[in-house]
Amino acid sequence: MKSDSKKVAFLLAEDFEDSEMRNPYEAIVKNGHDAVIIGLEKDKELRGKKGTVSYTTHLSADEAVAADYAAVIIPGGKSPSHLRESEAVLNFVREADRLDMPISAICHGPQVLASAGLMRNKTFTSYPGIAEEIAAVDGAVFVDKPVVVDGNFIMSRTPEDEPMFIEETIRRIGSNAY
Template identity: 75%
Template structure:
């Protein structure tokens, strides 16, 4: 890892939205930041739901220490529905949140935040089709390209990626654009 670079966790499972992984990942690594793909298991090749990109997990959630990361990114698609069933993923997200680490979730990504109990009485955005599912415990859906609530950064769809990436980069404090 280059001096001054940041270590960013990407939480990923099968069926992620291709561009929601590819574009933030490329923006993060562009200037030498270390992108670490954390999955349910180490060394598993995961393919996006559109089949245009694949990534291999660097470590499992059980192995990951949230204190080692400067940010967490949760791409959407079907991946979050798998991730939210993992106690290790939920623990990782809760610990990262407890340390004030920026956590960015796009599309279906906020499903993980909701399962981790991080959206209670907060504003959020997500893929509109799952807003009602997430809007429990006092969470309020805002139909906006990006919503920032404390250390949480959320967006709706691939169309919002420029805003999502820009806000994530800003919170990370690196010049990656």
């Protein structure tokens, strides 16, 4: 890890959307940062729902400390539905939000933020099928756009939005590529 690189937390569980993990992960590494995969268990191999990629967690959410990271990325798919049931994951994102660090969530990722109680009065985007569920949170307003930034949150809808999602995330974190 270069001395000026940053640690970026990826919150991940089984059945994530393959490209929504792979593409941001590769972009973070390419831009000179250290990508750390945090899951429900340490050293657990997780497979994407399409079966094209798998990743092994570095830490469990119980072990992770939000202050050790510069940003958080939450890929979509079915992963967020597993993550949102973990109080350790919810506490991690609450602390990351309290520290005002960038939190990027794509597709179903905003479900984790909603479960952590962080979507009140936020303008957001997500996979359209969960928009109503998240909009039911006090004052959350859904907009159907490729990328929505509200405070420290960066949110996108689907894999088609990944280029803009990644660009905005890297812009907020910074690049240390050679």
